[in-house]
Amino acid sequence: MMDVISNNLFWILAVVTGALWLTAAFYKIRFCLHMIQLEGYKNKNYINWLEEFGYKVFTNKVKMSFIAISILSVLYLISSLFTKNLIIWIGYIVLWSLLILFSINFKKEKAKKELVYTKRAKRLLVSNFIVNLLELALIAVVFFLVVGLKYYYPVILLASAVIYYFIPQNMILANILVRPVENRVNKYYYDKAYNKVRSFKDLNVVGITGSFGKTSTKFITAKILEEKYNVLKTPESYNTPMGISKVINNTLNDEHEVFVVEMGARQIGDIEEVAKLAGPQIGILTAVGPTHLDTFKNIDNIMKTKYELIEELPTDGIAIFNYDNEYVRKLADKTFKEKILYGMEDVEKLDIYATDIEVGEMGSTFILNDKEGNKVKCNTKLLGEHNISNLLAGAATGKALGLTLEEIAEGISKVEPVPHRLQLINPGTGVIVIDDSFNSNPISSKAALDVVSQFKEGRKIVITPGMVELGEQEEEANEQFGRNIAKVCDYAILVGKNRTKPIYRGILDEGFNKDNIFVVSTLDQATNKLQQIVKPKDVVLFENDLPDTYNE
Incomplete structure (x- = not known):
């Protein structure tokens, strides 16, 4: 066979099949990269996704191609024991190429949240390619040293098909290998943001967390506080350490008087990490409920995690609680820091509350009250009684930062609905x-x-x-x-x-x-x-x- 196959033919086929494999690998790696990015680059979350939704990457086309290549490889190896026919050799390579081509999903599916080629994503993309190429190179070297590359090149193609099939699992290994680099990069930006936010001596930082309502409350609170202050808020759903660090490092400046920070969590310790970063003097706990139970497992863990924000407040900080929520009420009752309670029930226990609520098709009206007996009528474009609760959280923050009820009511009237939230x-x-x-x-x-x-x-x-x-x-x-x-x-x-x-x-x-x-x-x-x-x-x-x- 070595004599039959010319060097030119061998290298032409090697380049063609290599380019085809790289193309197929790229499309598969890109999809897996998108999924692990959506899962916060956490292997545990990504593995859970693979267990439940692996069929998205191990599609029927991929499975059929892999099975066909495996069968063809066995048939080729059996035939090679009896004949060293060039046509069979070339035929195998052509069929392999067609099957790999068939397996590629060239159609880019419409995504709600597109893959973002951040520096981290690019590093992981390269890392995954390196892992796959190293595995392929190791197999190729072994075959070359033992039996000669030309004759067993179809076996190399089988090995490359196996590696291609298991690219989703190799993403896990690639993520592990790149983790030390990511930890150093993350620490650099985290420390930079940590020091920067503390360099503004007169800056008021407001932290907001909760199982739900935190994003709406963030937008509402910022709009109300704008009646008196120059306010910066974290955009969209930026609520992770790296997202918040990016806002601090790139946007926060000495002209800002208030920084409103949304803080998200999927497991115990997440809120503590972002609270230590931002250093809030005011903390709002909007609600505790059954969300992210796939990672938290139970309500007690959610309560513990959300309360990390209150625990990280300074001794002279102010804790703001939605006293209508049964779980938040328990946390509020055990808190000995200065606190502001808001809600629409048990008003005699509240510092800020709403009465005379009228919910309509196009918005709501209510009377905003404080415990000193002051009151003002408020009009809002927001739909639903639950949004009045979010408005009260913003009103409580305004009260803590010295706004009058009239200023708060004016801010409430300017609040626009948050996209995709009623x-x-x-x-x-x-x-x-x-x-x-x-x-x-x-x-x-x-x-x-x-x-x-x-x-x-x-x-x-x-x-x-x-x-x-x-x-x-x-x-x-x-x-x-x-x-x-x-x-x-x-x-x-x-x-x-x-x-x-x-x-x-x-x-x-x-x-x-x-x-x-x-x-x-x-x-x-x-x-x-x-x-x-x-x-x-x-x-x-x-x-x-x-x-x-x-x-x-």
């Missing part, structure tokens, strides 16, 4: 759309349905994929969600044939008309179905939009 949209078709597609949970989904029930005219239509990250409670929570839908809505469009089964059962439990339930696979299909049934004056609720890691 955002009222009028597309000009006579149909009212309520976009509540950001990260639904049992309490917020119930609140969204309560808002829909406020509309007196038109039919009520909900489009939802259900709720995720609720651990063992997920199935029951979605069944209850279905029961709540049946009590309010006339039509339900469920996105995802597997995950929405509990919602479907819950809807039927309430005697809902089965003909008014539609189960589709994608949001595009849901939109098409909506166009078939919707009429002017109808109210359409988009409740939750699953992250790319969860889409079926």
